[in-house]
Amino acid sequence: xxxxxxxxxxxxxxxxxxxxxxxxxxxxxxxxxxxxxxxxxxxxxxxxxxxxxxxxxxxxxxxxxxxxxxxxxxxxxxxxxxxxxxxxxxxxxxxxxxxxxxxxxxxxxxxxxxxxxxxxxxxxxxxxxxxxxxxxxxxxxxxxxxxxxxxxxxxxxxxxxxxxxxxxxxxxxxxxxxxxxxxxxxxxxxxxxxxxxxxxxxxxxxxxxxxxxxxxxxxxxxxxxxxxxxxxxxxxxxxxxxxxxxxxxxxxxxxxxxxxxxxxxxxxxxxxxxxxxxxxxxxxxxxxxxxxxxxxxxxxxxxxxxxxxxxxxxxxxxxxxxxxxxxxxxxxxxxxxxxxxxxxxxxxxxxxxxxxxxxxxxxxxxxxxxxxxxxxxxxxxxxxxxxxxxxxxxxxxxxxxxxxxxxxxxxxxxxxxxxxxxxxxxxxxxxxxxxxxxxxxxxxxxxxxxxxxxxxxxxxxxxxxxxxxxxxxxxxxxxxxxxxxxxxxxxxxxxxxxxxxxxxxxxxxxxxxxxxxxxxxxxxxxxxxxxxxxxxxxxxxxxxxxxxxxxxxxxxxxxxxxxxxxxxxxxxxxxxxxxxxxxxxxxxxxxxxxxxxxxxxxxxxxxxxxxxxxxxxxxxxxxxxxxxxxxxxxxxxxxxxxxxx
Amino acid sequence: xxxxxxxxxxxxxxxxxxxxxxxxxxxxxxxxxxxxxxxxxxxxxxxxxxxxxxxxxxxxxxxxxxxxxxxxxxxxxxxxxxxxxxxxxxxxxxxxxxxxxxxxxxx
Numbered sequence: 001x002x003x004x005x006x007x008x009x010x011x012x013x014x015x016x017x018x019x020x021x022x023x024x025x026x027x028x029x030x031x032x033x034x035x036x037x038x039x040x041x042x043x044x045x046x047x048x049x050x051x052x053x054x055x056x057x058x059x060x061x062x063x064x065x066x067x068x069x070x071x072x073x074x075x076x077x078x079x080x081x082x083x084x085x086x087x088x089x090x091x092x093x094x095x096x097x098x099x100x101x102x103x104x105x106x107x108x109x110x111x112x113x114x115x116x117x118x119x120x121x122x123x124x125x126x127x128x129x130x131x132x133x134x135x136x137x138x139x140x141x142x143x144x145x146x147x148x149x150x151x152x153x154x155x156x157x158x159x160x161x162x163x164x165x166x167x168x169x170x171x172x173x174x175x176x177x178x179x180x181x182x183x184x185x186x187x188x189x190x191x192x193x194x195x196x197x198x199x200x201x202x203x204x205x206x207x208x209x210x211x212x213x214x215x216x217x218x219x220x221x222x223x224x225x226x227x228x229x230x231x232x233x234x235x236x237x238x239x240x241x242x243x244x245x246x247x248x249x250x251x252x253x254x255x256x257x258x259x260x261x262x263x264x265x266x267x268x269x270x271x272x273x274x275x276x277x278x279x280x281x282x283x284x285x286x287x288x289x290x291x292x293x294x295x296x297x298x299x300x301x302x303x304x305x306x307x308x309x310x311x312x313x314x315x316x317x318x319x320x321x322x323x324x325x326x327x328x329x330x331x332x333x334x335x336x337x338x339x340x341x342x343x344x345x346x347x348x349x350x351x352x353x354x355x356x357x358x359x360x361x362x363x364x365x366x367x368x369x370x371x372x373x374x375x376x377x378x379x380x381x382x383x384x385x386x387x388x389x390x391x392x393x394x395x396x397x398x399x400x401x402x403x404x405x406x407x408x409x410x411x412x413x414x415x416x417x418x419x420x421x422x423x424x425x426x427x428x429x430x431x432x433x434x435x436x437x438x439x440x441x442x443x444x445x446x447x448x449x450x451x452x453x454x455x456x457x458x459x460x461x462x463x464x465x466x467x468x469x470x471x472x473x474x475x476x477x478x479x480x481x482x483x484x485x486x487x488x489x490x491x492x493x494x495x496x497x498x499x500x501x502x503x504x505x506x507x508x509x510x511x512x513x514x515x516x517x518x519x520x521x522x523x524x525x526x527x528x529x530x531x532x533x534x535x536x537x538x539x540x541x542x543x544x545x546x547x548x549x550x551x552x553x554x555x556x557x558x559x560x561x562x563x564x565x566x567x568x569x570x571x572x573x574x575x576x577x578x579x580x581x582x583x584x585x586x587x588x589x590x591x592x593x594x595x596x597x598x599x600x601x602x603x604x605x606x607x608x609x610x611x612x613x614x615x616x617x618x619x620x621x622x623x624x625x626x627x628x629x630x631x632x633x634x635x636x637x638x639x640x641x642x643x644x645x
Numbered sequence: 646x647x648x649x650x651x652x653x654x655x656x657x658x659x660x661x662x663x664x665x666x667x668x669x670x671x672x673x674x675x676x677x678x679x680x681x682x683x684x685x686x687x688x689x690x691x692x693x694x695x696x697x698x699x700x701x702x703x704x705x706x707x708x709x710x711x712x713x714x715x716x717x718x719x720x721x722x723x724x725x726x727x728x729x730x731x732x733x734x735x736x737x738x739x740x741x742x743x744x745x746x747x748x749x750x751x752x
Contacts, residue, residue: 112734116726460722464694512748
């Protein structure tokens with residue numbers, strides 16, 4: 001028995017709910033060999049998000065650190081290679097289905113605490129992915145409107161907001177239509193984009209080698225500082241490193257996209273998926289480290305500081321500026337096109353990530369309406385949110401950087417925490433190294449939040465919206481059947497087959513000692529209270545309460561004989577739902593309408609209702625009746641509920 | 646009319662009375678903590694959301710004291726809510742322990 005999705009009532013509902021998925025675990029099951037690819041191809045899928053950061057990172061780095069940006073970038077690269085890489089390599093080993101650090105943390109905390117933590121982290125995931133979409137679209141818009149060809153022939157395209165909104169709209173439209181071939185496009189885009197960037201970097205290095213004055217200018221600026229009185233003083237190497245350590249958290253965007261490396265694990269071909277994922281992470285980190293350091297260096301040395309400022313030609317597109325300046329507008333336009341496409345596809349990758357992660361958790365917790373399992377309604381919801389974010393930030397790349405970095409850093413810190421706790425529990429020596437990495441990530445995150453509180457505000461609003469909507473949804477859906485399958489053992493099946501001859505009478509019982517005297521007393525009481533003929537056999541049904549924070553589950557029913565009394569026992573997250581599920585199942589199995597017998601509970605019904613939502617038990621009789629009413633609309637076919645006493 | 650059948654309970658030991666009393670008190674304490682923390686989380690969430698929305702809509706300037714307070718309230722909602730979840734589980738545990746003790750004594 002399963003709670004199937006309701007049939008489509010109209011073409012709109014049918015279209016919206018197309019491709020709806022059932023998910024009973026926090027990962028999507030991929031059949032052996034189905035849609036699986038070599039690790040380097042999947043690296044390109046991660047790379048559209050990770051590598052596309054090169055489109056805006058050098059500009060953001062210079063705006064934050066000035067001439068120090070190559071040194072600060074170097075520190076960021078060290079954090080990537082010796083912090084993020086070992087953390088995510090460990091996450092990959094501990095979550096081979098691509099569940100990621102959220103799932104590891106979920107198992108570390110109990111019941112409602114675990115679920116609340118997941119909801120909070122989902123808020124940061126939403127912040128990360130939504131701002132990946134809006135920021136990438138905004139940077140793609142910068143590349144469009146500042147392209148000389150567009151400036152000359154399409155001068156009316158000059159404002160980033162409408163261009164960004166158009167890009168987001170087109171992204172949503174593609175997802176609404178259906179998006180199948182992602183890997184092939186990602187591989188093509190990444191290879192072309194990295195090749196063009198490599199050419200730009202080689203050109204930059206060549207330009208520096210033929211014009212060494214620019215390098216000495218940068219070196220002078222690096223090693224001298226201007227005091228308040230206007231005099232210049234030398235700056236020591238130690239001071240440069242110290243200042244770079246202080247500003248490097250502002251460059252944290254250079255890490256963004258790396259965290260998606262584990263999420264794509266199910267797409268990597270077996271055997272040795274974990275080893276291949278580590279290869280993916282290592283290769284992505286090394287490639288990006290090379291491009292980050294080189295791009296930061298050549299842009300800091302070759303581009304005048306004024307061009308990075310508001311309205312400058314290098315703002316949000318530093319490498320594109322170099323491509324146009326040193327390789328001509330033809331190559332520059334090719335570079336712009338490649339950047340626009342990879343940034344747009346980074347948004348697609350983020351939207352795909354969101355569409356993948358929401359159905360993993362919220363519907364499983366009963367904390368989302370049924371439509372949240374379908375792609376199209378989610379695309380519309382996220383599209384509207386992206387529009388709002390773009391309008392709020394006025395499609396400004398730099399302004400969104402802080403919020404984006406907050407989302408990314410919180411997720412990386414949570415991964416570091418998960419890995420540290422895990423290694424601590426296993427008493428491994430490496431725990432100290434993980435603890436140090438966690439401390440560095442925590443420092444980076446806190447600095448970022450203090451400097452740019454936009455991110456935590458947006459994430460906070462996301463979290464609270466998710467938590468409030470989730471609990472309302474959970475409360476509204478609590479009287480659904482919520483049992484997916486029922487399994488009987490041999491004794492239970494035998495008890496039921498013996499009942500089929502006459503009326504099926506189920507007496508619910510909250511077990512006390514489970515002795516013969518208890519069942520003798522309960523039988524007598526129920527027969528008197530409910531006028532059950534003494535000749536009719538009865539079957540006791542006892543539900544032990546399990547984890548009430550779980551929403552859906554399976555029932556394993558065992559049959560026990562206590563001195564001739566036949567008892568069915570099971571364990572469930574919610575008592576009334578387990579009773580209703582058995583009754584419906586018995587009706588379907590035997591073709592008879594079963595009867596269930598309860599006693600009235602002493603106490604306030606509102607108090608019991610709250611207890612039922614929070615603890616999975618309360619005034620069982622009326623709630624069971626309500627679940628049956630919702631599950632079976634026809635009163636003639638509905639199991640009969642009797643309450644006596 | 647009285648029902649004709651009743652459980653005949655065994656004598657209750659003073660230790661059991663004490664244990665049940667301790668479980669009952671524990672359940673009450675956790676429920677009070679739960680209600681208090683839920684109320685606090687609701688207040689911090691509502692005020693934090695209102696201030697945050699005012700900022701997002703441009704009705705309140707960034708980097709003002711009120712803006713900082715709004716951010717702090719918004720962020721503090723989460724640990725308070727986690728504490729509520731903890732209280733909920735502890736209250737449940739105390740209730741379960743009380744029920745077990747009653748069951749053991751046929752109460």
